[in-house]
Amino acid sequence: MRAVIRAGDQPGRIGFDDVDEPVPAPDEAVIAVRAFSVNRGELSLLEIRPDGWRPGQDVAGEIVVAAADGSGPPVGARVVARADQAGWAERVAVPTDRIAVLPDAVSFEQAATLPIAGLTALRSLRMGGPLLGNRVMVTGAGGGVGRFAVELAVDAGARVTAVGHPADELRALGAAEVVPEVEAVEAGLALVVDAVGGPVLTASVKRCRPGGTVVLVGAVTQEPATLRLWDFGGHGVSITSFFSAMTGARDDEDLGTLVGLIAEGRLHPHISHLADWSELAETLDLLRNRKLGGGKAVLTIS
Ligand SMILES: NC(=O)c1ccc[n+]([C@@H]2O[C@H](COP(=O)([O-])OP(=O)(O)OC[C@H]3O[C@@H](n4cnc5c(N)ncnc54)[C@H](OP(=O)(O)O)[C@@H]3O)[C@@H](O)[C@H]2O)c1
The missing domain is CATH 3.40.50.720 (NAD(P)-binding Rossmann-like Domain)
Incomplete structure (x- = not known):
């Protein structure tokens, strides 16, 4: 499958490569990624990680392999998830306690804005x-x-x-x-x-x-x-x-809360840049140079 890798000598410090399919642990489901968003933290990681490292945390898509332990959504479910990395790819394996099912009213693009930015906002306010x-x-x-x-x-x-x-x-x-x-x-x-x-x-x-x-x-x-x-x-x-990667909390409930608020018209993700993932390098440059006009940049995989 196609995936984004860190490539220090390429524009945006990224390249595309053919990589092995994800091999899920028993508590992980495999998601066919339809949309993902980019975060400022990923810009920093692309500076310091070695070539070949696979970025990507905010993903939305469809379950193509359900978790072997029976947890989480079934095959075909539309979901949003927070991956640790490797989410900027055609498919990614994610623990089911980080996956929430999408209401019909919430698009993949809207959902992809949520994991890092939405969870950070929700949880920092609770503090x-x-x-x-x-x-x-x-x-x-x-x-x-x-x-x-x-x-x-x-x-x-x-x-x-x-x-x-x-x-x-x-x-x-x-x-x-x-x-x-x-x-x-x-x-x-x-x-x-x-x-x-x-x-x-x-x-x-x-x-x-x-x-x-x-x-x-x-x-x-x-x-x-x-x-x-x-x-x-x-x-x-x-x-x-506040460090989103270190809270130790499971994400499924809070992601479910956020997508529910979108479905109810109480939360409005602002997508300031929407493009095909082939334009990822240019998009990362826009983010790096504060040219996105606020809000989230979302990339789609067709
Ligand atoms: N702790 C965590 O787990 C966690 C999670 C998510 C994000 N973050 C961090 O939180 C920060 C915000 O993330 P984000 O995703 O919201 O980024 P973002 O979408 O790029 O937004 C940053 C905002 O700050 C403004 N800004 C930029 N430089 C500024 C300056 N020198 N003084 C005042 N305002 C400035 C920007 O305005 P302009 O439009 O004028 O550029 C923009 O409105 C980043 O540092 C990110 O790494 C941390």
Whole structure:
């Protein structure tokens, strides 16, 4: 079958190769991938992994081999899944506790936006406790994680400040306030989901109410954060980290929640770039150079 491999000397650091079919473990199903999305973390991995390494985490498609242990969806089911790697391929084996079945109303392209960005948004918001009536700020709000975080926080009853652009699109997701810089935000935040880091992290901490939480999910800026005691917004403000690959949680239920919200019209994946996977190298360059206009890039395999 055809698959994407890391190829350091090629455009986008990727190439296509013929590889062996996946051999599933007893608790794994094989998915024929119809759509996948790309994440900023994969750009970093393509820089450091050896040639031949196979990237790809966010996949949606059809089950072609059900798990031998009887778990998970049957052959023919339409699904979304979070793979560890090797998902940018015609077929991939994934543990069934990372696979959710798609409602008819949810397309493969929409579903492919969810695994890394959607799970990160959902789970980082949960780290802030109950959101109903509380002020939540999302930085990097126009990006893949940010847009999901804004809309999920609004759905949970928070008053959301989005730091990012475009303002009209973020307001359409329910943000009560959209600002270009954290400096424009009043203090009193219960929770910040910070996808940017560096000076933005420092400014976020300053604007937390006592007992508030900053969940650091990203580092789109490589600048370090400087923090002194008096930078904190009060007593008991905490900074915590989120790593999607290290939560230890099973993904099927949360992916099921996210696709259910899409089917109900409560979550709207923003696909800013849709192309055939033959255009993957160009797409990765657009992501690398911040030319995707926010939202998610989705590639399809026909
Ligand atoms: N912890 C985890 O498990 C996890 C999971 C997913 C993602 N992440 C990380 O989270 C971050 C966001 O991911 P994403 O998928 O949402 O990326 P993305 O779609 O590229 O979005 C990044 C957003 O940040 C903005 N931005 C870029 N550079 C900035 C800067 N210097 N200052 C302020 N804003 C800036 C971008 O605006 P422009 O449109 O102007 O570029 C965009 O809105 C990345 O660092 C990613 O690696 C972590």
